[in-house]
Amino acid sequence: MRLLVVEDDLPIQEFLERALSEAGYRVDVAANAARAEALALEGVHDAFILDLGLPDMDGLDLIARCRAHGNSAPVLILSARRSVDERVRGLEQGGDDYLTKPFALAELLARLRNLLRRAQPAQRESVSLHAGDLRLDLIRREARRGDEVLQLTPQEFSLLEYLCRNADRVVTRTMILDHVWRMRIDPATNVVDVHIYRLRSKVDREPSRPLIHTIRGVGYVLKSA
Amino acid sequence: MFSKAPKDSRSTAAWRIALWTTVAFALSAALAFYIVYLAASHELWARSDAWLSGEVEVLAEVSRSTPRDHLDDRMVEEVAELVTRELPDERNSKGLRLNSVFFLQTAPAHQPLWVGPEPKQAFFSAIEQADLSPRAPETVSVEGWKAPFRVVVHTGENGSRTFLGLSAHGAIHQLHRMIYRFLLVWLGMVLLGFVISYQSARRTLMRVEEITETAARIGSHDLSSRLPAPRSHDEISRLAETFNHMLDRIQASVDQLRTVTDGIAHDLKSPVTSIRGTLEVALSEQTEDGWRENVAEAIEGLDRLAQLLNTTLDLAEAEAGALRLEREPIDLSGLVRRLLDLYQPAMLERHHHLQADLEERVMVDADSTLLNRAVGNLLDNELAHLPEGCRILVEVSRNQAAAELVISDNGPGFPPEVSHQAFKRFVKGKQSAGHGLGLPLVEAVVQAHGGRVRISDQRGGARITVSLPAAVLEPA
8 A cells, every 4th residue: 555645744744654654554755735746646646644734735725636637545634723624524525534633643544544445445344343252243233252242231332343343453542432432522531441441341351361452642452362 | 102292282183173163163153243244234224214214304394384485594404403413423533423414405596505514515516416316315425525425305396306415424333333343252252262172172182192192001011001980971981991991801811811821831841841751761761561651651641731732722712703613403412411421431430420311302503523522521520520429410401592401419519719710711629630621611612602601509519500592493
């Protein structure tokens, strides 16, 4: 997968390049819209990561020009602004996505994966999920650890499903709130941690083989092995 | 510094106002005088003409009824003398008689009879030249006399003609005296008017000048200066009042900005210091677990910092009225229920007893993200500030045109140091670990929706009431 990072802030550009390379992507960088447009015209990139505040052009105009040239690669927009422009929200409906700074790397990677997956031809939605000895039946909304059926509330099931879909990848609290509770809020208290704690007490009853791990400072991960 | 009072009083507005007022006043007064003058002179001429016409009739009558003998002339002369005496004996400063009267009677084959000042030849020629018709007094100029005479003629049956003339000198003199007095009074009025209007304009404009000076002082020094409380309630007083209100508002914003800046500086400094320290410790850690722990802690610190920045920016935007609301009809009860689902485990963890009393379908037109954050903030507040094992009651109800959310608890209530200003930024209880932006954001969001937030300490506990305008329900 090849990405084009358009970002004029050098420290962020370098950090993105390094982090995305480590995550296994090929990364090209551009510090301004002119260079970005030239690179985009090659048509070799699977997705763009674009900062809105470029020195020579508005990021949204750059997208419009790329689209006009027939380049339809999905765009992940980075915005320093907290309240997001309606035009950017419009893009979100068009299949692109946005993220406000500062962001967690885990969230950037998750959104990027999402974008790339959406750009692929639709896959058949699976009816069950596996991670280690955990099995989730998405139709009967039933979770089993080995042979034992876990007694979960609907909310706990949704949370576990989200962790399972992102098995072996770190998810942040913000991502959990966004996907499980469908809320873009940022609680000052440990409400999410308590949910994870309660879920863990049901899923990881044997402390010898825990599935849900805390990554301090970032979030949680469900490890399949 | 910003403005100087004009040195020359003639360049002031007061001068200009007084000048124009005076000019207008002088012109209208002059016009009024002129009209009075016209009326008076007309009356004066009419009266003297009436006298002339009357007297000439009398004289003609006397001469007709008197037999034509040698006494006749004497008789008429006597009467004419009497007539001239009827007029007051007015004389000017040089002793010249003002009311000169002459009488002349001519008849065929008779010597003309003359009673009047000499030399009579000048009168005779003047009368001959004038084309007089009976009973219509005319103005006739006589050589050697400055003022003309009003002359009337009466023609008798036997061809005799009786002339009676009255010098206009007296009338003209009266009119002149009137003009002279008018002029004196007019000048006095104009002068007095100018002084009064200049003074009053200056006194009014001095108050404007005072405002200007205060404004100039504020520009260069501090914001505490105020204009003296106005005594009356005129336009300038309202200007002063408005100016003072504006200063109050500016000072409030500046004070608030200062509080915010201080708050941000303080709130940024301590986490930055602790993050820096944590990272320094990480550098010197020997074990992987050791530095991992420290780096994670630093990231958590940075997250809190980012949260603080975001909330500050949101708040600034909300208070500047720049909050963009994406309104949609939302069931407030549903929104609160979902948030309670999220918060309930954390509440149970703290052994709180959470009770919800949510009326079905309480619709509001609101931005769901912002409303979620606001209600979330309130619940965060409950979690952060209540001691373990409290009762929390969350109610949503529709109250006529308002949707009401009430969160009450039986905790210790608001600390006395914050209860009266809980919605101000960076105001927080001594024990509070938060950044003091939670409630201000709640208030800003609710106000942006046209609602309001009230807090009250009830017996043993705090109570927060959020009222939002209820959405108009479409008829089912």
